[in-house]
C-alpha cells in the first residue's frame with residue numbers, strides 16, 4: 001500500500017475508534033470514505049481492522065456501549081460491506097450474533113482516549129434527559145472544557161478545583177487524570193446524577209474521600225451535593241476552591257439566575273484576599289441565553305472575558321457546534 005493510502009487508512013481507523021468508543025451518533029462516522037476504500041479493495045482487512053478498533057477494542061470489551069448502539073453500528077457496517085462485496089463476512093455476523101444475545105439496558109459506556117495514552121470511561125444513561133435531569137449524559141461543552149484544561153494543566157496543578165453541575169463527570173475525570181490537581185470536588189444537585197458520578201469516579205480507578213488506601217499521588221476526590229439555590233457562603237468557603245469550573249450550565253433563564261447567584265456567593269470566598277478563578281464553558285445554542293448570562297454577570301459586578309479558542313480537537317464532538325469558555329473575574 002502506498003504511504004499516502006496507508007496514512008488515509010490509519011486516519012479512517014482512528015476516526016471510527018474515537019467515535020465508536022464515545023458512542024457518537026452513527027451519522028457522524030466517515031461512512032463515505034469507508035465505502036470508497038471498500039470499493040477499491042478486494043480483501044476484508046479494512047473491515048476486520050474496524051472491528052478491532054471498535055467492538056473488539058479492549059476498552060469496549062471491558063466497558064461496552066449500549067446494546068442498541070452496538071447493534072445499529074454493526075448493521076450499518078454489514079450494509080456497507082454487502083453493498084460492495086457479495087460474500088458475507090463471517091466475523092461481522094459473529095459479532096452481531098453476540099450483540100443480539102446481550103440484554104438491553106438503560107445505561108451504556110462511553111470512553112475517551114487522552115493524549116497521555118490513558119482514557120476516561122463513563123457509565124451514562126442512554127436517554128439525553130431522564131429522571132428529570134440533563135445530568136446523566138456528557139454534553140459537548142464538557143468535552144470542550146476538558147480539551148482546554150488538558151492544554152492548560154498549570155491552571156489546575158496543585159490546586160483545589162470545585163466543579164459546579166458536574167453531570168456524568170467527564171471534565172473532572174480528564175483533569176484528575178492529566179492535570180495533577182491537589183483536590184477535585186465534583187458537585188451536582190440531583191441524587192441520581194450524584195450516584196452515577198460516584199460510580200464513574202470509581203470506574204476510573206480514583207478513590208473517594210475518605211479512603212485510607214487512596215494513592216497519595218492521586219488528587220483528593222470528593223463528590224458533593226451542592227445546590228446553587230441553597231448553598232451558603234460558609235459552605236462554599238469550606239471547599240477552599242482555588243478554581244471553579246462548569247460546563248453546559250446556561251441552557252435556560254432560571255438556571256442562569258441560579259448560577260449567577262452561586263457565583264456571587266463564591267466571590268465572597270477569598271483566600272489571602274483572592275477569590276477563586278472561574279471558567280464556564282457552554283454551547284452557543286441561543287444567543288439570547290448567552291446575552292442574559294453576561295447581562296446578569298454585569299448586574300452582579302462580575303467582569304468576564306472570552307478565553308481564546310484552543311488549538312486541537314481531541315474529542316469527537318459535533319465539529320459545527322459553536323462553543324465558548326468565559327473566564328470570570330470575581
Ligand SMILES: C[S@@+](CC[C@H](N)C(=O)[O-])C[C@H]1O[C@@H](n2cnc3c(N)ncnc32)[C@H](O)[C@@H]1O
Pocket residue numbers: 133134135136137138139140141142143164165166167168169187188189190193226227228229246247248249255258
Ligand atoms: C446539561 S448538564 C451538564 C452536565 C456536565 N457539566 C456536562 O457538561 O456534561 C447540567 C447539570 O447542571 C446541574 N444543575 C442544574 N441546576 C443545578 C442547581 N441549581 N444546582 C446544582 N446543579 C445544578 C444538573 O443536575 C446537571 O447535572
